[in-house]
Amino acid sequence: MRRILFILFGIIALGGLGYLYNHSHPSVGKINTASVATSTDGTVSVADLHSDYNSSSSTEKARILIVPGHEPNYGGAQFGSIxxxxxxVEIGQDLQQYLQTNSNDQVFITRDTQSWNPTFTDYFKNNWNAIIAWEKISRQNESALASLGTQTAPPVNHNSAPINVALRLFGINKWANENSIDLMIHLHLNDYPSHSSKVAGKYSGLAIYIPAQQYANNPTTKAIAYAVFKRLSLYNPISNLPAESAGIIDDPELIAVGVGNSADAASMLIEYDYVYQPQFVNPKVRNLALKDLAYQTYLGLEDFFTKNTNVSITFSYNPTSLYAWKAPVTGKNSNPEDIYALQTALLMDGDYPPKGKSKNDCPHSGTFGSCTSAALLTFQNKNGITGEGVGGLKTFNLLSKIYAQN
Ligand SMILES: [Zn+2]
Incomplete structure (x- = not known):
């Protein structure tokens, strides 16, 4: 018997392990059936991806499917009105735009906030029985392959998805197989149970889920996830939920990353940060913060495709005006986008977070508080600027000169 299937999305706490539960990756319980052979012929390798990306043929490109987590008007974490x-979806659309600036990429996205992309609406409608069959085969593979993996249980237990949601995820994998997708990127913001949807929780930071090593798409996904993780973790904290502290996490049960070899493509699921973080809650900085996450993801993918390993906190980070401030920051009432830009510059300079604090203590938030003022003071001391405090023009002129490229 399948466990679950009827539990709605949202936050559930189970047993004494409540804190280990993050919110909402759909997974479905194992079924016990005879094992079946596994075909991995179509699995996309790292070499395949580099070859597609570098091909001079106009038809061969790196084909990337962006999957904003959850469904139009249904599921996922909620914090207040967020x-x-x-x-x-906003991250996904920004990421699509960045990727489309590179003619070596061909980019697809599954949905917007209101509805599925018609391609997927039609695919689900016309192939539902085949999707059900694909789920069954994938489940059999999952059981058959379990003994090959060192990671047989998910490190973090995921909420289970209603059956139709789970099937649509299998449907996305099946569509991706039939349409020669090389890479799927599932986008999420995290949450965990046992805190109110009105009070910010205690965990923060980034985690990327990849298929467990018994699945054929593990090596390729891992290589891509490392490149993206390297970029994102320069500017963002790594999750301090104990089970996510490795940052990149093998998972044997997530449908999104291709449970049971259901996906030929590499597939990773990014939990960018926890949904209640200030940069998501504050509408005056949210768009910039989401765009920034999309941009860093794009840079990580570019690093993978171009085999760039020379990644540092300043390396080619600022070809856009994302981080230019319009006016000197004078304190907590300054424009949050300007505060965000200032924090970015201070991150690049190595002053933020200030000594003794972690990125989890001091998020890249657009909120001015003790982290930002301490970092600003460090910058001033380092550069011999004295007597001007927060909002001083000498400080901002120097920061602008070094970091706020346009
Ligand atoms: Zn989610």
């Missing part, structure tokens, strides 16, 4: 399922 819905994960909507914010991840």
């Amino acid at each position: 819905y994960e399922r909507n914010l991840v």
Whole structure:
């Protein structure tokens, strides 16, 4: 018997392990059936991806499917009036735009905030029985392959998805197989149970889920996830939920990353940060913060495709005006986008977070507080600027000169 299937999205706490539960990756319980052979012929390798990306043929490109987590108007984490399922669409659309600036990429996205991309609406409608069959085969593979993996249980237990949601995820994998997708990127904001949807929780930071090593798409996904993780973790904290502290996490049960070899493509699921973080809650900085996450993801993918390993906190980070401030920051009442830009510059300079604090203590938030003022003071001391405090022009002129490229 399948466990679950009827549990709605949202936050559930189970047993004494409540804190280990993050919110919402759909997974479905194992079924016990005879094992079946596994075909991995179509699995996309790192070499395949580099070859597609570098091909001079106009038809061969790196084909990337962006999957904003959850569904139009359904599921995902919520904090106050903030819905994960909507914010991840914004990240997805920004990421699509960045990727489309590179003619070596061909980019698809599954949905917007209101509806599925018609391609997927039609695909689900016309192939539902085949999707059900694909789920069954994938489940059999999952059981058959379990003994080959060192990671047989998910490190973080995920909420289970209603059956139709799970099937649509299998449907996306099946569509991706049939349409020669090389890479799928599932976008999420995290949450965990046992805190109110009105009070910010205690965890923060980034985690990327990849298929467990018994699945054929593990090596390729891992290589891509490392490149993206390297970029994102320069500017963002790594999750301090104990089970996510490795940052990149093998998972044997997530449908999104291709449970049971259901996906030929590499597939990773990015939990960018927890949904209640200030940069998502504050509408005056949210768009910039989401765009920044998309941009860093794009840079990580570019690093992978171009085999760039020379990644540092300043390396080619600022070809856009994302981080230019319009006016000197004078304190907590300054424009949050300007505060965000200032924090970015201070991050690049190595002053933020200030000594003794972590990125989890001092998020890249657009909120001015003790982290930002301490970092600003460090910058001033380092550069011999005295007597001007917050909002001083000498400080901002120097920071602008070094970091606020346009
Ligand atoms: Zn999610």
